[in-house]
Amino acid sequence: MTMFYETVTTCEACDFVHRVPPLQKGERFRCTHCGHVLLSLHNRVSARILSVGLSALLMLILSLSFSFLGFSVNGIGRTVTLFNTLSVLLSQGYLILGAIISLALFVFPMVYLLSVLTLVWSFRRPNQYHSLRRYCVRWLIVVQPWLMVDVFLVGVLVALVKMSSMADISFELSFWAFCGYVLLLLKTVTLVDKRWFWNQVAGPSPDHQIVMGTAKQQGLIGCHFCGATLLGSAHHCDRCGHSVHSRRPKSVVTTIALLIAALIMYIPANVFPIMETTFLGSSEPSTILGGVFLLWSLESYPVALIILFASVVIPLAKVFSLSWLCWQSYYPSKRLTSQKMTLYRITELVGRWSMIDVFVVAILTSLVQIGHFMAILPGPAVLSFTAVIVLTMLAAMSFDPRLLWDKDESRRLPLSPLGEPSE
Structure with missing residues:
Protein backbone atom coordinates (compact mmCIF):
# COMPACT_ATOMS: atom_id res chain seq x y z
CA MET A 1 0.00 0.00 0.00
CA THR A 2 2.31 2.71 -1.26
CA MET A 3 0.02 4.34 -3.80
CA PHE A 4 -0.69 8.04 -3.35
CA TYR A 5 -3.88 9.30 -4.93
CA GLU A 6 -3.56 13.04 -4.65
CA THR A 7 -3.97 15.83 -7.15
CA VAL A 8 -3.31 19.15 -5.40
CA THR A 9 -1.34 19.92 -2.26
CA THR A 10 -0.08 23.09 -0.59
CA CYS A 11 3.35 23.63 0.92
CA GLU A 12 3.07 24.47 4.62
CA ALA A 13 6.36 26.36 4.50
CA CYS A 14 5.68 28.85 1.68
CA ASP A 15 1.97 28.37 0.75
CA PHE A 16 2.81 27.42 -2.85
CA VAL A 17 0.19 25.21 -4.52
CA HIS A 18 1.36 22.16 -6.47
CA ARG A 19 -0.22 19.56 -8.66
CA VAL A 20 1.29 16.30 -7.45
CA PRO A 21 3.03 14.41 -10.29
CA PRO A 22 2.98 10.61 -10.56
CA LEU A 23 5.56 9.29 -8.11
CA GLN A 24 7.42 6.02 -8.06
CA LYS A 25 8.19 4.09 -4.88
CA GLY A 26 11.25 5.53 -3.15
CA GLU A 27 10.82 9.02 -4.64
CA ARG A 28 10.41 12.37 -2.92
CA PHE A 29 8.40 15.35 -4.06
CA ARG A 30 9.80 18.75 -3.09
CA CYS A 31 8.20 22.15 -3.27
CA THR A 32 9.37 23.71 -6.52
CA HIS A 33 9.41 27.12 -4.85
CA CYS A 34 11.18 26.68 -1.51
CA GLY A 35 12.58 23.13 -1.70
CA HIS A 36 10.63 21.82 1.31
CA VAL A 37 10.00 18.06 1.15
CA LEU A 38 6.26 17.61 0.68
CA LEU A 39 5.98 13.87 0.21
CA SER A 40 8.15 10.76 0.55
CA LEU A 41 6.99 7.45 -0.92
CA HIS A 42 8.95 4.59 0.64
CA ASP A 193 4.95 10.76 6.05
CA LYS A 194 1.90 12.72 7.19
CA ARG A 195 0.53 13.37 3.69
CA TRP A 196 0.75 9.68 2.79
CA PHE A 197 -0.95 8.67 6.03
CA TRP A 198 -3.79 11.17 5.65
CA ASN A 199 -4.22 10.03 2.05
CA GLN A 200 -4.59 6.41 3.22
CA VAL A 201 -6.82 7.28 6.18
CA ALA A 202 -9.18 9.88 4.70
CA GLY A 203 -8.65 9.70 0.95
CA PRO A 204 -7.32 12.38 -1.41
CA SER A 205 -7.85 16.06 -0.76
CA PRO A 206 -10.28 18.09 -2.91
CA ASP A 207 -9.16 18.89 -6.45
CA HIS A 208 -9.00 22.48 -7.70
CA GLN A 209 -8.19 24.35 -10.86
CA ILE A 210 -4.92 26.00 -9.91
CA VAL A 211 -2.31 28.27 -11.45
CA MET A 212 1.29 28.84 -10.44
CA GLY A 213 1.30 30.81 -7.21
CA THR A 214 0.30 30.68 -3.58
CA ALA A 215 -2.95 29.38 -2.17
CA LYS A 216 -3.74 32.81 -0.72
CA GLN A 217 -3.38 34.47 -4.14
CA GLN A 218 -5.92 32.03 -5.59
CA GLY A 219 -8.49 32.28 -2.80
CA LEU A 220 -7.51 28.91 -1.36
CA ILE A 221 -6.20 27.72 2.01
CA GLY A 222 -3.60 25.06 2.59
CA CYS A 223 -4.14 22.84 5.63
CA HIS A 224 -0.99 22.99 7.74
CA PHE A 225 -1.88 19.67 9.35
CA CYS A 226 -2.40 17.33 6.38
CA GLY A 227 -1.43 19.34 3.27
CA ALA A 228 -4.91 19.47 1.73
CA THR A 229 -5.97 22.49 -0.36
CA LEU A 230 -9.36 23.97 0.52
CA LEU A 231 -11.59 26.83 -0.54
CA GLY A 232 -10.79 30.15 1.10
CA SER A 233 -14.11 30.18 2.96
CA ALA A 234 -13.26 26.97 4.87
CA HIS A 235 -12.73 27.06 8.63
CA HIS A 236 -11.98 23.37 9.13
CA CYS A 237 -10.24 20.89 6.87
CA ASP A 238 -12.68 18.52 5.12
CA ARG A 239 -10.12 15.73 5.30
CA CYS A 240 -8.46 15.84 8.74
CA GLY A 241 -10.90 18.10 10.64
CA HIS A 242 -8.17 20.50 11.81
CA SER A 243 -8.91 24.23 11.92
CA VAL A 244 -7.40 26.07 8.97
CA HIS A 245 -6.25 29.64 8.44
CA SER A 246 -4.62 31.31 5.50
Whole structure:
Protein backbone atom coordinates (compact mmCIF):
# COMPACT_ATOMS: atom_id res chain seq x y z
CA MET A 1 0.00 0.00 0.00
CA THR A 2 2.31 2.71 -1.26
CA MET A 3 0.02 4.34 -3.80
CA PHE A 4 -0.69 8.04 -3.35
CA TYR A 5 -3.88 9.30 -4.93
CA GLU A 6 -3.56 13.04 -4.65
CA THR A 7 -3.97 15.83 -7.15
CA VAL A 8 -3.31 19.15 -5.40
CA THR A 9 -1.34 19.92 -2.26
CA THR A 10 -0.08 23.09 -0.59
CA CYS A 11 3.35 23.63 0.92
CA GLU A 12 3.07 24.47 4.62
CA ALA A 13 6.36 26.36 4.50
CA CYS A 14 5.68 28.85 1.68
CA ASP A 15 1.97 28.37 0.75
CA PHE A 16 2.81 27.42 -2.85
CA VAL A 17 0.19 25.21 -4.52
CA HIS A 18 1.36 22.16 -6.47
CA ARG A 19 -0.22 19.56 -8.66
CA VAL A 20 1.29 16.30 -7.45
CA PRO A 21 3.03 14.41 -10.29
CA PRO A 22 2.98 10.61 -10.56
CA LEU A 23 5.56 9.29 -8.11
CA GLN A 24 7.42 6.02 -8.06
CA LYS A 25 8.19 4.09 -4.88
CA GLY A 26 11.25 5.53 -3.15
CA GLU A 27 10.82 9.02 -4.64
CA ARG A 28 10.41 12.37 -2.92
CA PHE A 29 8.40 15.35 -4.06
CA ARG A 30 9.80 18.75 -3.09
CA CYS A 31 8.20 22.15 -3.27
CA THR A 32 9.37 23.71 -6.52
CA HIS A 33 9.41 27.12 -4.85
CA CYS A 34 11.18 26.68 -1.51
CA GLY A 35 12.58 23.13 -1.70
CA HIS A 36 10.63 21.82 1.31
CA VAL A 37 10.00 18.06 1.15
CA LEU A 38 6.26 17.61 0.68
CA LEU A 39 5.98 13.87 0.21
CA SER A 40 8.15 10.76 0.55
CA LEU A 41 6.99 7.45 -0.92
CA HIS A 42 8.95 4.59 0.64
CA ASN A 43 9.27 1.09 -0.73
CA ARG A 44 7.06 -1.44 1.12
CA VAL A 45 6.32 1.25 3.67
CA SER A 46 3.62 -0.62 5.62
CA ALA A 47 5.71 -3.75 6.07
CA ARG A 48 8.80 -1.75 6.99
CA ILE A 49 6.95 0.37 9.56
CA LEU A 50 5.42 -2.75 11.07
CA SER A 51 8.75 -4.56 11.39
CA VAL A 52 10.78 -1.58 12.59
CA GLY A 53 8.07 -0.33 14.95
CA LEU A 54 7.57 -3.73 16.57
CA SER A 55 11.34 -4.10 16.92
CA ALA A 56 11.51 -0.69 18.61
CA LEU A 57 8.81 -1.75 21.09
CA LEU A 58 10.70 -4.96 21.83
CA MET A 59 13.92 -3.03 22.45
CA LEU A 60 12.03 -0.65 24.74
CA ILE A 61 10.69 -3.56 26.78
CA LEU A 62 14.19 -5.06 27.04
CA SER A 63 15.69 -1.71 28.05
CA LEU A 64 13.19 -1.56 30.93
CA SER A 65 13.74 -5.15 32.04
CA PHE A 66 17.39 -5.13 33.14
CA SER A 67 19.98 -2.88 34.76
CA PHE A 68 20.84 0.21 32.75
CA LEU A 69 24.07 1.58 34.28
CA GLY A 70 26.47 0.65 37.06
CA PHE A 71 28.27 3.08 39.38
CA SER A 72 31.14 2.26 41.77
CA VAL A 73 33.45 4.42 43.92
CA ASN A 74 35.83 3.21 46.65
CA GLY A 75 34.25 -0.23 46.60
CA ILE A 76 30.73 1.15 47.08
CA GLY A 77 28.48 0.81 44.09
CA ARG A 78 24.98 0.48 42.74
CA THR A 79 23.18 -0.29 39.54
CA VAL A 80 20.11 1.50 38.21
CA THR A 81 17.35 0.77 35.75
CA LEU A 82 15.56 3.27 33.54
CA PHE A 83 12.66 3.21 35.99
CA ASN A 84 15.08 4.35 38.72
CA THR A 85 15.55 7.58 36.77
CA LEU A 86 11.87 8.29 37.37
CA SER A 87 11.40 6.73 40.83
CA VAL A 88 14.37 8.55 42.45
CA LEU A 89 13.15 11.92 41.19
CA LEU A 90 9.64 11.25 42.49
CA SER A 91 10.91 10.03 45.86
CA GLN A 92 12.98 13.21 46.23
CA GLY A 93 9.91 15.36 45.56
CA TYR A 94 10.82 16.51 42.02
CA LEU A 95 7.37 15.75 40.59
CA ILE A 96 7.51 18.11 37.60
CA LEU A 97 10.97 16.95 36.53
CA GLY A 98 9.86 13.34 36.97
CA ALA A 99 6.81 14.00 34.80
CA ILE A 100 9.02 15.51 32.08
CA ILE A 101 11.34 12.50 32.11
CA SER A 102 8.43 10.04 32.02
CA LEU A 103 6.88 11.87 29.05
CA ALA A 104 10.15 12.02 27.14
CA LEU A 105 11.25 8.43 27.78
CA PHE A 106 8.05 6.42 28.06
CA VAL A 107 4.75 8.17 27.30
CA PHE A 108 5.42 10.04 24.03
CA PRO A 109 7.47 7.25 22.39
CA MET A 110 4.87 4.64 23.38
CA VAL A 111 2.02 6.79 22.05
CA TYR A 112 3.93 7.34 18.80
CA LEU A 113 4.83 3.69 18.24
CA LEU A 114 1.41 2.33 19.21
CA SER A 115 -0.31 4.90 16.97
CA VAL A 116 1.78 4.11 13.92
CA LEU A 117 1.48 0.35 14.44
CA THR A 118 -2.29 0.64 14.93
CA LEU A 119 -2.54 2.63 11.70
CA VAL A 120 -0.58 0.12 9.65
CA TRP A 121 -2.60 -2.75 11.14
CA SER A 122 -5.90 -0.97 10.40
CA PHE A 123 -4.95 -0.54 6.71
CA ARG A 124 -5.66 -4.27 6.31
CA ARG A 125 -9.32 -3.49 7.10
CA PRO A 126 -9.93 -0.35 5.00
CA ASN A 127 -13.67 -0.24 5.71
CA GLN A 128 -13.34 -0.30 9.51
CA TYR A 129 -11.88 1.77 12.37
CA HIS A 130 -12.22 5.15 10.60
CA SER A 131 -12.39 7.22 13.80
CA LEU A 132 -9.53 5.29 15.42
CA ARG A 133 -7.28 5.88 12.43
CA ARG A 134 -7.97 9.61 12.43
CA TYR A 135 -7.06 9.88 16.11
CA CYS A 136 -3.89 7.85 15.58
CA VAL A 137 -2.56 9.97 12.72
CA ARG A 138 -3.33 13.16 14.69
CA TRP A 139 -1.33 11.84 17.64
CA LEU A 140 1.56 11.00 15.32
CA ILE A 141 1.85 14.57 14.11
CA VAL A 142 1.40 16.15 17.55
CA VAL A 143 3.84 13.89 19.42
CA GLN A 144 6.66 13.68 16.88
CA PRO A 145 8.38 17.04 17.72
CA TRP A 146 8.60 15.98 21.38
CA LEU A 147 10.38 12.66 20.87
CA MET A 148 13.70 13.07 22.69
CA VAL A 149 15.09 9.58 23.29
CA ASP A 150 18.14 10.35 21.15
CA VAL A 151 18.78 13.50 23.18
CA PHE A 152 18.49 11.42 26.37
CA LEU A 153 21.06 8.93 25.05
CA VAL A 154 23.54 11.74 24.39
CA GLY A 155 22.75 13.09 27.88
CA VAL A 156 23.64 9.71 29.37
CA LEU A 157 27.01 9.73 27.60
CA VAL A 158 27.71 13.28 28.80
CA ALA A 159 26.80 12.29 32.38
CA LEU A 160 29.21 9.36 32.25
CA VAL A 161 32.02 11.60 31.03
CA LYS A 162 31.33 13.93 33.96
CA MET A 163 31.60 11.07 36.46
CA SER A 164 34.43 9.11 34.84
CA SER A 165 37.13 10.99 36.77
CA MET A 166 35.71 10.11 40.20
CA ALA A 167 34.00 6.75 39.75
CA ASP A 168 33.88 3.57 37.67
CA ILE A 169 30.94 3.46 35.29
CA SER A 170 29.72 0.31 33.57
CA PHE A 171 27.26 -0.17 30.74
CA GLU A 172 24.69 -2.81 31.65
CA LEU A 173 22.52 -4.92 29.35
CA SER A 174 19.62 -2.48 29.12
CA PHE A 175 21.90 0.31 27.91
CA TRP A 176 22.61 -1.58 24.68
CA ALA A 177 18.94 -2.42 24.27
CA PHE A 178 18.16 1.28 24.72
CA CYS A 179 20.67 2.18 21.98
CA GLY A 180 18.88 -0.22 19.63
CA TYR A 181 15.54 1.24 20.66
CA VAL A 182 16.71 4.78 19.85
CA LEU A 183 17.97 3.78 16.39
CA LEU A 184 14.78 1.85 15.57
CA LEU A 185 12.51 4.67 16.76
CA LEU A 186 14.40 7.19 14.63
CA LYS A 187 14.08 4.85 11.63
CA THR A 188 10.34 4.61 12.24
CA VAL A 189 10.09 8.41 12.26
CA THR A 190 11.86 8.62 8.89
CA LEU A 191 9.33 6.19 7.38
CA VAL A 192 6.29 8.20 8.52
CA ASP A 193 4.95 10.76 6.05
CA LYS A 194 1.90 12.72 7.19
CA ARG A 195 0.53 13.37 3.69
CA TRP A 196 0.75 9.68 2.79
CA PHE A 197 -0.95 8.67 6.03
CA TRP A 198 -3.79 11.17 5.65
CA ASN A 199 -4.22 10.03 2.05
CA GLN A 200 -4.59 6.41 3.22
CA VAL A 201 -6.82 7.28 6.18
CA ALA A 202 -9.18 9.88 4.70
CA GLY A 203 -8.65 9.70 0.95
CA PRO A 204 -7.32 12.38 -1.41
CA SER A 205 -7.85 16.06 -0.76
CA PRO A 206 -10.28 18.09 -2.91
CA ASP A 207 -9.16 18.89 -6.45
CA HIS A 208 -9.00 22.48 -7.70
CA GLN A 209 -8.19 24.35 -10.86
CA ILE A 210 -4.92 26.00 -9.91
CA VAL A 211 -2.31 28.27 -11.45
CA MET A 212 1.29 28.84 -10.44
CA GLY A 213 1.30 30.81 -7.21
CA THR A 214 0.30 30.68 -3.58
CA ALA A 215 -2.95 29.38 -2.17
CA LYS A 216 -3.74 32.81 -0.72
CA GLN A 217 -3.38 34.47 -4.14
CA GLN A 218 -5.92 32.03 -5.59
CA GLY A 219 -8.49 32.28 -2.80
CA LEU A 220 -7.51 28.91 -1.36
CA ILE A 221 -6.20 27.72 2.01
CA GLY A 222 -3.60 25.06 2.59
CA CYS A 223 -4.14 22.84 5.63
CA HIS A 224 -0.99 22.99 7.74
CA PHE A 225 -1.88 19.67 9.35
CA CYS A 226 -2.40 17.33 6.38
CA GLY A 227 -1.43 19.34 3.27
CA ALA A 228 -4.91 19.47 1.73
CA THR A 229 -5.97 22.49 -0.36
CA LEU A 230 -9.36 23.97 0.52
CA LEU A 231 -11.59 26.83 -0.54
CA GLY A 232 -10.79 30.15 1.10
CA SER A 233 -14.11 30.18 2.96
CA ALA A 234 -13.26 26.97 4.87
CA HIS A 235 -12.73 27.06 8.63
CA HIS A 236 -11.98 23.37 9.13
CA CYS A 237 -10.24 20.89 6.87
CA ASP A 238 -12.68 18.52 5.12
CA ARG A 239 -10.12 15.73 5.30
CA CYS A 240 -8.46 15.84 8.74
CA GLY A 241 -10.90 18.10 10.64
CA HIS A 242 -8.17 20.50 11.81
CA SER A 243 -8.91 24.23 11.92
CA VAL A 244 -7.40 26.07 8.97
CA HIS A 245 -6.25 29.64 8.44
CA SER A 246 -4.62 31.31 5.50
CA ARG A 247 -2.04 32.55 8.00
CA ARG A 248 -1.85 31.61 11.67
CA PRO A 249 -3.77 34.20 13.71
CA LYS A 250 -1.50 36.38 15.87
CA SER A 251 1.52 34.26 14.92
CA VAL A 252 4.13 36.98 15.46
CA VAL A 253 2.56 38.28 18.69
CA THR A 254 2.39 34.78 20.15
CA THR A 255 5.96 34.03 19.14
CA ILE A 256 7.30 37.23 20.69
CA ALA A 257 5.36 36.64 23.92
CA LEU A 258 6.85 33.13 24.22
CA LEU A 259 10.35 34.45 23.50
CA ILE A 260 10.03 37.13 26.21
CA ALA A 261 8.92 34.47 28.68
CA ALA A 262 11.89 32.29 27.65
CA LEU A 263 14.32 35.18 28.20
CA ILE A 264 12.88 35.82 31.66
CA MET A 265 13.31 32.15 32.60
CA TYR A 266 16.82 32.11 31.10
CA ILE A 267 18.12 34.36 33.89
CA PRO A 268 17.39 32.05 36.87
CA ALA A 269 18.35 29.05 34.72
CA ASN A 270 21.91 30.38 34.55
CA VAL A 271 22.17 32.16 37.89
CA PHE A 272 21.00 29.35 40.17
CA PRO A 273 22.69 25.93 40.36
CA ILE A 274 21.34 23.23 38.08
CA MET A 275 22.87 20.44 40.17
CA GLU A 276 24.08 19.96 43.75
CA THR A 277 26.72 17.36 44.62
CA THR A 278 27.05 16.13 48.21
CA PHE A 279 30.33 14.40 49.14
CA LEU A 280 31.08 13.35 52.74
CA GLY A 281 28.53 15.79 54.11
CA SER A 282 29.69 18.87 52.15
CA SER A 283 27.49 20.20 49.36
CA GLU A 284 28.80 21.83 46.20
CA PRO A 285 26.36 23.54 43.80
CA SER A 286 27.07 23.68 40.07
CA THR A 287 25.63 26.04 37.47
CA ILE A 288 25.44 25.33 33.76
CA LEU A 289 28.57 27.34 33.02
CA GLY A 290 30.24 25.81 36.07
CA GLY A 291 29.70 22.37 34.57
CA VAL A 292 31.23 23.53 31.29
CA PHE A 293 34.31 24.86 33.08
CA LEU A 294 34.62 21.63 35.08
CA LEU A 295 34.54 19.49 31.95
CA TRP A 296 37.07 21.80 30.29
CA SER A 297 39.41 21.49 33.31
CA LEU A 298 39.10 17.69 33.05
CA GLU A 299 40.21 18.01 29.39
CA SER A 300 36.86 16.71 28.15
CA TYR A 301 36.85 19.40 25.48
CA PRO A 302 34.27 17.89 23.05
CA VAL A 303 31.74 17.25 25.83
CA ALA A 304 32.32 20.72 27.31
CA LEU A 305 31.65 22.26 23.90
CA ILE A 306 28.49 20.16 23.47
CA ILE A 307 27.11 21.41 26.79
CA LEU A 308 28.17 24.99 26.03
CA PHE A 309 26.40 25.02 22.68
CA ALA A 310 23.35 22.99 23.74
CA SER A 311 22.68 24.75 27.05
CA VAL A 312 24.02 28.30 26.56
CA VAL A 313 24.44 29.16 22.89
CA ILE A 314 21.44 27.39 21.32
CA PRO A 315 18.72 28.83 23.63
CA LEU A 316 20.00 32.37 23.11
CA ALA A 317 20.52 31.81 19.39
CA LYS A 318 16.93 30.56 19.09
CA VAL A 319 15.57 33.61 20.86
CA PHE A 320 17.54 36.05 18.70
CA SER A 321 16.96 34.21 15.41
CA LEU A 322 13.20 33.93 15.96
CA SER A 323 13.06 37.58 17.05
CA TRP A 324 14.87 38.56 13.85
CA LEU A 325 12.49 36.43 11.76
CA CYS A 326 9.52 38.13 13.43
CA TRP A 327 11.04 41.48 12.51
CA GLN A 328 11.58 40.28 8.95
CA SER A 329 7.93 39.35 8.63
CA TYR A 330 7.15 43.08 8.95
CA TYR A 331 10.29 44.83 7.70
CA PRO A 332 12.13 42.47 5.34
CA SER A 333 15.78 43.03 4.50
CA LYS A 334 17.38 42.36 1.15
CA ARG A 335 18.51 38.90 2.20
CA LEU A 336 17.00 36.05 0.22
CA THR A 337 13.89 34.56 1.76
CA SER A 338 15.34 31.10 1.16
CA GLN A 339 18.19 32.01 3.55
CA LYS A 340 15.69 33.11 6.19
CA MET A 341 13.85 29.82 5.74
CA THR A 342 17.10 27.91 6.25
CA LEU A 343 17.63 29.78 9.52
CA TYR A 344 14.07 28.96 10.61
CA ARG A 345 14.45 25.26 9.82
CA ILE A 346 17.73 25.06 11.74
CA THR A 347 16.15 26.88 14.69
CA GLU A 348 13.22 24.46 14.67
CA LEU A 349 15.51 21.43 14.39
CA VAL A 350 18.05 22.11 17.14
CA GLY A 351 15.67 23.32 19.86
CA ARG A 352 15.11 20.01 21.62
CA TRP A 353 18.85 19.31 21.92
CA SER A 354 19.06 21.84 24.73
CA MET A 355 17.41 19.17 26.90
CA ILE A 356 20.79 17.42 27.20
CA ASP A 357 21.64 19.18 30.48
CA VAL A 358 18.25 18.33 32.01
CA PHE A 359 18.73 14.65 31.13
CA VAL A 360 22.31 14.76 32.51
CA VAL A 361 20.95 15.94 35.87
CA ALA A 362 18.21 13.29 35.83
CA ILE A 363 20.55 10.38 35.11
CA LEU A 364 23.16 11.53 37.65
CA THR A 365 20.46 11.93 40.29
CA SER A 366 19.30 8.35 39.79
CA LEU A 367 22.84 6.95 39.53
CA VAL A 368 24.73 8.74 42.32
CA GLN A 369 22.75 8.01 45.49
CA ILE A 370 25.13 6.42 48.02
CA GLY A 371 23.67 7.64 51.30
CA HIS A 372 25.68 10.35 53.10
CA PHE A 373 28.86 9.35 51.27
CA MET A 374 27.93 10.82 47.90
CA ALA A 375 24.72 12.05 46.30
CA ILE A 376 23.64 14.29 43.44
CA LEU A 377 20.36 16.20 43.44
CA PRO A 378 18.74 18.57 40.92
CA GLY A 379 19.20 22.27 41.60
CA PRO A 380 16.55 25.00 41.42
CA ALA A 381 17.65 25.97 37.88
CA VAL A 382 16.46 22.69 36.34
CA LEU A 383 12.82 23.69 36.01
CA SER A 384 13.71 27.20 34.80
CA PHE A 385 15.98 25.78 32.13
CA THR A 386 13.35 23.23 31.08
CA ALA A 387 10.85 26.08 30.77
CA VAL A 388 13.30 27.93 28.48
CA ILE A 389 13.52 24.90 26.18
CA VAL A 390 9.78 24.29 26.05
CA LEU A 391 8.96 27.97 25.50
CA THR A 392 11.46 28.34 22.64
CA MET A 393 10.17 25.16 21.00
CA LEU A 394 6.59 26.45 21.24
CA ALA A 395 7.75 29.81 19.85
CA ALA A 396 9.26 28.09 16.80
CA MET A 397 6.04 26.12 16.29
CA SER A 398 3.83 29.21 16.59
CA PHE A 399 5.80 31.24 14.03
CA ASP A 400 4.27 31.06 10.56
CA PRO A 401 7.08 30.95 7.94
CA ARG A 402 4.60 31.82 5.20
CA LEU A 403 4.71 35.40 6.49
CA LEU A 404 8.30 35.64 5.26
CA TRP A 405 7.29 34.70 1.74
CA ASP A 406 4.42 37.21 1.78
CA LYS A 407 7.06 39.96 2.02
CA ASP A 408 9.17 38.50 -0.78
CA GLU A 409 9.08 41.01 -3.63
CA SER A 410 10.05 38.32 -6.15
CA ARG A 411 6.72 36.57 -5.51
CA ARG A 412 4.55 39.55 -6.27
CA LEU A 413 4.10 38.49 -9.88
CA PRO A 414 0.97 38.01 -12.00
CA LEU A 415 -0.47 34.53 -11.69
CA SER A 416 0.16 32.23 -14.62
CA PRO A 417 -1.14 28.83 -15.65
CA LEU A 418 0.61 25.98 -13.89
CA GLY A 419 3.76 25.02 -15.69
CA GLU A 420 3.95 28.38 -17.56
CA PRO A 421 5.91 30.83 -15.37
CA SER A 422 5.13 34.49 -16.01
CA GLU A 423 7.86 36.82 -17.12
